[in-house]
Amino acid sequence: MHSPFIFLPLRTPLCAVAFCCAMGLFAQTLISPAGNSGTVPGGSVSWSVGEPVIGTGTVPGGLVTQGFQQPNTVRVLVNVKTFLQGPFAAGAMSDGLRANGLMPLTEPYTAMGYAFAGGGAETTTQPIIALAGSNAIIDWVLLELRDKNDNTSVLHSRSALLQADGDVGGGGRLLPVVFPVPEDNYFLAIGHRNHLMIMSQSSIALAVTPAVIDLTDGSIATYGTDAQKIVGGSYLLWAGDVTFDGTIKYTGIFNDRDPILLAIGGSVATNTVTGYLPSDVNMDGTGKYTGLGNDRDIILQNIGGVIATNTREEQMP
Ligand SMILES: [Ca+2]
Ligand SMILES: [Ca+2]
Ligand SMILES: [Ca+2]
16 A cells, blocks of 8 residues: 555646645545545645555456556466367377477467467477376367357457366466456357367356366357267367368368378378378377378268268357
């Protein structure tokens, strides 16, 4: 708090302060119970110590705060859990990218053309990437908070790190994910560079106390129809959107299969390639078009498995 012995009307511009004191006649109206008044040679002065209410609110396109201090950072925390189909097996995900030294320390989505709202450029560190076991890093995922009154309006988006057990943590820390937004209800969406994005069907109350949002067990209804693939009771993000355009497509223009072939050279179908590749659908660190554990079959399965011209669309508003 400000000292009551400083005779400054804090909410008055400095020029007005100088005028007030020089004339010694003009007293301020008390606007706060924490203010006071006193006498000076030739007159009196009054002062306030500012508006004691501290809070935040939203306006179209931004955020306003009130009060002369803001001791609390505006933020909400989220404990999200999700599974990706590509690396999923027997209740967890395999960490092929990390184990093969392919995990980038900076999020990949900016380079892919995704326009972040507020976030982006998140980074992590080698000690985080070095963790093995249930907290082993699988890959970067994308998180969006959307307007509770307009589920197409992204208020804040950022990337975060996905662990083998499905936990999603911030880049520099493992848990939870922090968003610099006021406490409120938001739709939460989560996506991945070669999986279909999903969004909560309802808006969810988020606060400084972390909300638990488990998208792996069916406890959170998702927007649309069949937004997730269900395997043995686990809810997964559909794999195979190699082109990151919201559609899983096996044949025809802009399909997701051709990039797998291109990545291995474009002609010899049995070639393989190592890398952090969009076409590495099962995320084992190897691009593979044919044979055991290839990246192509998942795409065909996810569009139905029989009619090659079928597609699967992302369930997002
Ligand atoms: Ca974990
Ligand atoms: Ca696609
Ligand atoms: Ca692969």
